Amino acid sequence: MFEQLKPLPADPLLQIIAVHRADPRTDKIDLGVGVFRNEAGTTPIMRAVKAAERILVEQQPTKGYLGIEGDPVFNDLLRPIVFGAGRGAPDLVPSFQTPGGGGALRLGAELIATASPGAKVWLGTPSWPNHRPIFQATRLEVREYQFADLETQTLLFDATMTALSQAAAGDVILLQGGCHNPTGLDFDLDQWKSIADLCSKNGLVPFIDLAYQGLGQDLEADAAGLRIVFDKVPELLVAYSCDKNFGLYRERTGTLYAKAENAERARITASNLAVHARVSWSQPPDHGAAVVRIILENSALEADWRAELIDMATRIRAVRQAIADSCPELAAIAREHGLFSNLALSHAQVDALRDDHGIYIAPSGRMNVAGLRVEDAPRLVEALRSVGAVPEG
Numbered sequence: 001m002f003e004q005l006k007p008l009p010a011d012p013l014l015q016i017i018a019v020h021r022a023d024p025r026t027d028k029i030d031l032g033v034g035v036f037r038n039e040a041g042t043t044p045i046m047r048a049v050k051a052a053e054r055i056l057v058e059q060q061p062t063k064g065y066l067g068i069e070g071d072p073v074f075n076d077l078l079r080p081i082v083f084g085a086g087r088g089a090p091d092l093v094p095s096f097q098t099p100g101g102g103g104a105l106r107l108g109a110e111l112i113a114t115a116s117p118g119a120k121v122w123l124g125t126p127s128w129p130n131h132r133p134i135f136q137a138t139r140l141e142v143r144e145y146q147f148a149d150l151e152t153q154t155l156l157f158d159a160t161m162t163a164l165s166q167a168a169a170g171d172v173i174l175l176q177g178g179c180h181n182p183t184g185l186d187f188d189l190d191q192w193k194s195i196a197d198l199c200s201k202n203g204l205v206p207f208i209d210l211a212y213q214g215l216g217q218d219l220e221a222d223a224a225g226l227r228i229v230f231d232k233v234p235e236l237l238v239a240y241s242c243d244k245n246f247g248l249y250r251e252r253t254g255t256l257y258a259k260a261e262n263a264e265r266a267r268i269t270a271s272n273l274a275v276h277a278r279v280s281w282s283q284p285p286d287h288g289a290a291v292v293r294i295i296l297e298n299s300a301l302e303a304d305w306r307a308e309l310i311d312m313a314t315r316i317r318a319v320r321q322a323i324a325d326s327c328p329e330l331a332a333i334a335r336e337h338g339l340f341s342n343l344a345l346s347h348a349q350v351d352a353l354r355d356d357h358g359i360y361i362a363p364s365g366r367m368n369v370a371g372l373r374v375e376d377a378p379r380l381v382e383a384l385r386s387v388g389a390v391p392e393g
Contacts, residue, residue: 012363013129020360028358029376031367034181034339035249036215036312039373046247048305052294060290065283068274070097074289075255077296081219082210082240082257084227093259094270096277097284100252101211101241105134107256108207108237110276111269112172113138121172121207124160126150126342126364128181131174131209143167148183150344150365153332155185161194169203175229177238178222179212179338182366186216186337192225196232206233211241214309215316216337219245234261242292244339245309253288319369322377329390330381333369342366349387357383 016032035043069075075095079088098104112119112135121135124147132142145163148155164173175195178186187195199206206229213222230236235258242253258273260266277284295301316339324334333341345353345365353359359380361367372380384390 011129016360016362019354023358025358028360029372029380030360031369031371031380032360032362033371034244034368036244036247036316036339036370038315041371041373043249044247046305046308048295048301048308049247049291051301051304052291052298055294056287056290063286066097066286066289068277068283069095069270070255070284071286071289071293073297074293075257077293078240078242078255079257081296082213082223082226082238083230084220084223087227087230088257088259091263092266093257094266094273095255095257096270096273097289098239098254098256098277099281099284100243101209101239101254102130102134103252103281103284104239104241104254104256105131105207105209106137107273107276107280108239108258109135109138109140110280111237111258111272112205112207113140114272114276116170119170119172119205120167121174122164122167123174124148124163126182126366127174127176128209129364135174140172148185148342150183150342153183153185153336153341155183155187157187157191161198164195164198164204165202167202167204170205172205172207172237173199174207174209175225177208177210177213177226179216180340181211181338182340182342182362182364184333184336184338184341184369187225189224189228192228195225196229199229200232204233205235205237207237207239209239211239212244212338213240214245215313215339218310218313219306222337230259233259235259242288246288246292246295246305248288248291251288251291252285253292316370318374319372319377322374323369323372323380326378327381327384327390330384339368339370340366341369343384343389345387345389349389352387353383356386359383 020030120141120143122143125144208226216222238257240255243249258269260269320334324331343365
């Protein structure tokens, strides 16, 4: 059987990890893999996470299965953080804990393919490279449109609205809730209102990927657009990740929320989600969700988590500002949000940054600004000038 398999290309981001690790240069800079790093260049375990893990070790009564839905307390404690007060009641918005935000996207894709296999999924590009494959794996048709102009670092809102206006009732609109991956370009509140109105008028189903809440402006601002859409439409899906804003990358901690029009439809939706979860991972992993639950149940730990998250977002903004201050041509980077910005780089320029300067950026030109120290911003700018990505000052 295996003789029939053809070799497939490796994920380019995973390749960056291996090549960067093997690079002997001590001044190398990794701007490829999307994880938060502090000024020391490490991805720290958050203080509240460490404290919660100690509590978990001492007090966890069992390693028995959670159940298909995962930890219901974890899911419910996140609701006000995601949806705000008064939204997201469990009887209308069932939730399923998932292995990371990617697991939530895949579970939602399975639900869509079951409910409406002919539905199209509309995806603005550039986007997270795994978005398209996840939906295609469930045999859904993906329609792409241009979301951003990388040369000018601008969000193409008119083009977005023109494309989404072509979607038919029942089609799915994949949106990123904030801290857009890979561009850092986010809709403003008026644009979110226009999108919500379009979805409501044309019967479109929003699927919002919220993977970086709190790492852009703050927890409230980063979820404001999602809440505008939530209030306007009868149905929507939300894929949520705790991997970044709780620093639980390797614990793969996420959840899927599915808003239905009424309680009966919500129960039916939940029953379908349960079947898909059962055949995908059966029972979700517990550790990360248990840590989040302990933090959100403890007012002191939650306050410390929020404080450290503010510090993380502040550092990201400081790096963005340092790049902009070092290069007026890159001033737009300071106005973007979250971990990523996507430069209009050729593959030759990406290779030259790596080979000549020890700076690792994804082949697409996406760079993780949180991988840069503030003091290294001038070095990055000088390297970009040397490979012709930025005009000579």
